Amino acid sequence: MTEFERERAMPAPAERVFAVASDVHRLGEWLPGVITVRPDEPEGLDVDVHDPAGEYEAPGVLGASREQMRLEWGRRGSPDYSGWLQVSSAEGGSSYATLHLSFHGDQPAAHGGGAAQDVENRLDESLTRLAELVSTG
Incomplete structure (x- = not known):
């Protein structure tokens, strides 16, 4: 398994950062690729991600926990890939966002x-x- 993680200070309170990050109509504004979201069962949303290079399309699932200010996603029906975004409060009305990706399979x-x-x-x-x-804003 290979994991990647980055953290960045955000110029807004954690609640605002999470509200923007979890808005399904805005996912494509901050995540790479072309993202198509369709409402699904209660366990999450169906998400199709098209690689920015146009190399692949992957069906996935996206879940959000507003209480924990956390998004989680992965490939539907496959354990090869997963990721999460965690937003945490900081002093002075700012916050931190941590973005994590895990590759479990034989991916490049x-x-x-x-x-x-x-x-x-x-x-x-x-x-x-x-x-x-x-x-x-």
Whole structure:
């Protein structure tokens, strides 16, 4: 298993950051790729993710815990990939967002090199976009 994690200070209270991050209509504004969300069963939302490079499409599931300010997602029917976003309060009306991805299978990102660097870059870009979204209202 290979894991990637990034944390970034956010220029807004944790509640605002989580509200923006968990808004299913805004997921594509901060996460990479093209994301299609469809309401599903009570256990979460059906999510289709189209890779930014156009290389694959992956059906997934997304769940949110407002009480814990946490999003969790993964591939539907496969343990190969999962991720989460945790938002935590900080002093002075700011917060922190931690973005974590786990690759459990034999995926290119699990072997290091360019694919792993691409994942790390996407984590950084996603947190930067989320910070920009919460700072602009």
